Amino acid sequence: MEIVFYDITSYEEPLSQRNNKAEDVADGAGKSINFSSEDHDDVAQIGKMRYDALIMEIKCLKIRLRWYQETLGKDKKKAKFHLRSVQIMKVRVWLAKGKGVRRFSTSNESVHMREAETRKGFDLFHEFARCVVPSYNWDEIAME
Template sequence: MGYPTKIPPILITNLAKNAEPLSQRNNKAADVADGAAKSINFSCKDHDDVAWIGKMRYDALIMEIKRLKIPLRWYEETLGKEKKKAKFHLRSVQRMKVRVWLAKGKGVRRFSTSNESVQMREAEARKGFDLFHEFARCVVPSYNWDEIAME
């Protein structure tokens, strides 16, 4: 029974299943060259040259594939490492968000007197001013920063 469109069925092959040792592949290249030489009626010397050229081209292609697989493997490994780093960073950011959300609930502090809250705010302002003072001395050491005081 023939096919109505005269197109043969497509054969799907698995490369891993059809993988052969390099020596057998080289023999196949020589066999193909042998068949081509017989069909074109090359002399024996020409046949050997064609087989040798085919084998060399085939070997060059195999070496090129192997050479290109090395950087490909490196890129795949690097990409995998970067994915892991990104996932780790995302998890740490999510944990920080939860901590900030929890801290908002704990941030309300009640004071028995208004004097305590004033003292706490003054202490925080003093800490901030001291940090600014230290930073300013590092940035411009020649200026006399002791003249500037917090009011």
């Protein structure tokens, strides 16, 4: 006599047994309600079809979920990149504005330098404003 031990933790049902679970459930239901053999086959077939349909729906939903996760990941990266560029532009505008407002002596050279820095800050503001609200006509606003 030979004694055989089975490892229950690594036991995996054969594919044919897993596919017939719906039929087994329908089998038990058919016996408990006393269906005829033809009715039993119909119930088993319907149960198997529903089981297969649910498996397919789960697979489709997993694919859709993975697509949404990938899309959201890409959109988050784009939004972070855009936010970073807007923050950098704000700092540049702030620095340019500070340079444009600085006080200079009354000599002719300092006046030209002040106008050039103010023009540079204003152009930078124009560039930033066009990025933020591209539909507005920013050319109507001029530096005096």
